[in-house]
Amino acid sequence: MAIETPKVLDCSVTECSYNTNKACHAIAITVGDSTCAMCDTYYKSSQKGGAMEITGSVGACKEDDCKFNKSLECAASGIHVANHMGHADCSTYSRR
Numbered sequence: 001m002a003i004e005t006p007k008v009l010d011c012s013v014t015e016c017s018y019n020t021n022k023a024c025h026a027i028a029i030t031v032g033d034s035t036c037a038m039c040d041t042y043y044k045s046s047q048k049g050g051a052m053e054i055t056g057s058v059g060a061c062k063e064d065d066c067k068f069n070k071s072l073e074c075a076a077s078g079i080h081v082a083n084h085m086g087h088a089d090c091s092t093y094s095r096r
């Protein structure tokens with residue numbers, strides 16, 4: 001059975017190495033830490049990374065208090081990522 005991973009529909013954190021024109025090109029991001037629905041894949045560098053031919057998607061998410069989280073995976077149809085207090089956060093996060 002093929003499993004669809006939720007796409008990063010847009011990401012406004014343009015200084016991230018994986019970001020080009022507000023699109024994420026990391027193959028699979030990891031979301032969540034102890035306090036925020038943070039994009040753990042965020043990386044600031046002069047080097048651009050990722051695969052230009054793909055749109056990034058959520059590989060895993062540790063925010064188990066989000067209503068879209070099922071068994072530490074994201075079940076949303078897609079997510080938005082934006083700057084929140086100086087770091088990249090999943091803005092689709094919604095507390096159960």
Ligand code: SF4
Nearest residue numbers: 011016019024039088
């Ligand atoms: S979703 Fe994360 S890895 Fe992708 S461009 Fe945004 S901050 Fe970077």
Ligand code: SF4
Nearest residue numbers: 061066069074090093
């Ligand atoms: S919508 Fe919820 S489950 Fe999906 S990546 Fe964001 S915080 Fe994680």
